[in-house]
Amino acid sequence: MASADELTFHEFEEATNLLADTPDAATTSRSDQLTPQGHVAVAVGSGGSYGAEDEVEEESDKAALLQEQQQQQQPGFWTFSYYQSFFDVDTSQVLDRIKGSLLPRPGHNFVRHHLRNRPDLYGPFWICATLAFVLAVTGNLTLVLAQRRDPSIHYSPQFHKVTVAGISIYCYAWLVPLALWGFLRWRKGVQERMGPYTFLETVCIYGYSLFVFIPMVVLWLIPVPWLQWLFGALALGLSAAGLVFTLWPVVREDTRLVATVLLSVVVLLHALLAMGCKLYFFQSLPPENVAPPPQITSLPSNIALSPTLPQSLAPS
Amino acid sequence: MAEAEESPGDPGTASPRPLFAGLSDISISQDIPVEGEITIPMRSRIREFDSSTLNESVRNTIMRDLKAVGKKFMHVLYPRKSNTLLRDWDLWGPLILCVTLALMLQRDSADSEKDGGPQFAEVFVIVWFGAVTITLNSKLLGGNISFFQSLCVLGYCILPLTVAMLICRLVLLADPGPVNFMVRLFVVIVMFAWSIVASTAFLADSQPPNRRALAVYPVFLFYFVISWMILTFTPQ
Numbered sequence: 001m002a003s004a005d006e007l008t009f010h011e012f013e014e015a016t017n018l019l020a021d022t023p024d025a026a027t028t029s030r031s032d033q034l035t036p037q038g039h040v041a042v043a044v045g046s047g048g049s050y051g052a053e054d055e056v057e058e059e060s061d062k063a064a065l066l067q068e069q070q071q072q073q074q075p076g077f078w079t080f081s082y083y084q085s086f087f088d089v090d091t092s093q094v095l096d097r098i099k100g101s102l103l104p105r106p107g108h109n110f111v112r113h114h115l116r117n118r119p120d121l122y123g124p125f126w127i128c129a130t131l132a133f134v135l136a137v138t139g140n141l142t143l144v145l146a147q148r149r150d151p152s153i154h155y156s157p158q159f160h161k162v163t164v165a166g167i168s169i170y171c172y173a174w175l176v177p178l179a180l181w182g183f184l185r186w187r188k189g190v191q192e193r194m195g196p197y198t199f200l201e202t203v204c205i206y207g208y209s210l211f212v213f214i215p216m217v218v219l220w221l222i223p224v225p226w227l228q229w230l231f232g233a234l235a236l237g238l239s240a241a242g243l244v245f246t247l248w249p250v251v252r253e254d255t256r257l258v259a260t261v262l263l264s265v266v267v268l269l270h271a272l273l274a275m276g277c278k279l280y281f282f283q284s285l286p287p288e289n290v291a292p293p294p295q296i297t298s299l300p301s302n303i304a305l306s307p308t309l310p311q312s313l314a315p316s
Numbered sequence: 317m318a319e320a321e322e323s324p325g326d327p328g329t330a331s332p333r334p335l336f337a338g339l340s341d342i343s344i345s346q347d348i349p350v351e352g353e354i355t356i357p358m359r360s361r362i363r364e365f366d367s368s369t370l371n372e373s374v375r376n377t378i379m380r381d382l383k384a385v386g387k388k389f390m391h392v393l394y395p396r397k398s399n400t401l402l403r404d405w406d407l408w409g410p411l412i413l414c415v416t417l418a419l420m421l422q423r424d425s426a427d428s429e430k431d432g433g434p435q436f437a438e439v440f441v442i443v444w445f446g447a448v449t450i451t452l453n454s455k456l457l458g459g460n461i462s463f464f465q466s467l468c469v470l471g472y473c474i475l476p477l478t479v480a481m482l483i484c485r486l487v488l489l490a491d492p493g494p495v496n497f498m499v500r501l502f503v504v505i506v507m508f509a510w511s512i513v514a515s516t517a518f519l520a521d522s523q524p525p526n527r528r529a530l531a532v533y534p535v536f537l538f539y540f541v542i543s544w545m546i547l548t549f550t551p552q
Contacts, residue, residue, distance in 0.1 A: 080455075083456060089530070091526060091527060091529040122453075129534075129537065144548075
């Protein structure tokens with residue numbers, strides 16, 4: 001019994017000794033923990049701020065990446081900026097392209113030297129609009145001048161010529177390049193040659209090549225037939241030369257027969273456009289040519305025909 | 317033991333200061349929105365009370381709108397660098413001018429087959445479709461003008477040409493002849509230049525400098541077509 005009690009007391013004494021030692025260790029650990037806690041708090045604050053900065057930087061990086069992706073990806077055709085890229089052109093550039101279309105040179109390719117991979121739709125659109133209205137205006141002016149020379153002709157404004165001019169010019173300037181572009185792509189697919197021009201570049205070539213017709217149409221107001229044909233031939237030559245010089249590098253790698261036929265068709269269509277404009281909008285010349293001879297040859301018969309003249313004038 | 321007492325004492329003295337500072341900052345920040353909330357609603361209410369037009373009579377409303385249209389007409393007749401026409405846009409003036417011009421371009425003859433001049437619908441479509449096309453062109457070139465502001469300016473600047481149309485109809489009451497035509501030509505050219513100057517004064521500044529000519533040229537073409545329709549008008 002006494003030995004058991006002695007054993008019990010011994011254990012308690014050892015426990016109390018251990019506890020007495022443990023508080024010291026605890027206090028030292030507390031003091032150690034306190035200073036690290038202070039550092040940790042400062043680190044947490046600075047770490048938080050650094051973390052926030054890192055997050056902000058990451059967000060800005062993500063935004064930059066998204067912007068780059070958006071820039072790389074072409075916007076859809078249903079957005080306005082898609083079409084805005086087609087009008088990304090300056091005044092000096094448009095004037096330079098107009099000058100290039102007026103003065104074609106054999107070694108200078110219109111697409112490589114003037115468009116430089118940045119075709120625009122401003123020139124083709126407004127050149128077609130200008131040509132349509134100038135055609136209609138000069139056509140009416142021709143009738144006015146004819147009326148002054150011959151009072152028997154009754155002039156009334158031919159406003160429908162605006163519609164005819166607009167439709168014909170725009171159809172020519174956009175459908176012919178479409179057909180040409182399709183044909184060149186088909187030939188490229190067959191022979192896998194040099195890359196042909198894009199559709200926009202083809203529209204630019206045709207649109208700017210029509211500019212030379214604007215002064216030609218104005219000069220057609222001069223009522224001298226041989227001068228009119230001269231101006232027509234000159235404008236047609238300049239315009240067709242520009243087209244041929246530009247299309248030749250693409251076509252020459254094809255077979256000679258296809259190249260010759262293609263260029264001939266291009267020039268022929270251009271000639272048809274010029275002839276059609278002249279014969280439709282300036283068609284008052286043939287009646288004038290027909291009118292004088294019968295008057296001169298049949299002066300006595302005019303007296304006899306005088307009762308019928310009012311009847312002929314009435315329906316006109 | 318003394319060292320242990322000193323070490324916890326230092327952080328104890330340091331920790332309460334930032335806490336109190338934070339609390340004071342929070343309390344200060346809370347006061348600001350209260351003051352803002354008190355003042356802003358009063359101002360907005362005052363503005364609402366001033367701008368309310370539900371109590372005025374119909375005559376006052378119509379007179380105010382007519383005054384606005386008349387003021388814009390005066391701005392077109394004496395064009396200068398003013399933002400009034402752009403800031404407070406409306407489409408009443410363009411509609412009035414377009415309808416007036418189209419009506420005056422109609423011929424008196426009942427025979428529709430011989431009449432080759434522009435019909436009412438054709439004039440109307442050309443004016444509005446032309447204005448829309450020019451507006452789209454200026455926006456595609458990067459102009460910072462809104463769609464309806466451009467329509468408003470282009471429409472109001474038809475006023476000089478409408479005046480020219482009126483003068484031409486009066487001049488055509490006289491005997492037709494070369495002098496008559498020369499008078500009409502002079503009037504139309506002067507009014508055409510006036511329209512160009514007026515519209516350019518309002519629209520040119522909204523374009524980048526390197527593209528101003530590209531934006532002004534369609535305006536020139538637009539008024540040129542209208543001038544041509546006016547000049548070629550003949551009653552019979």
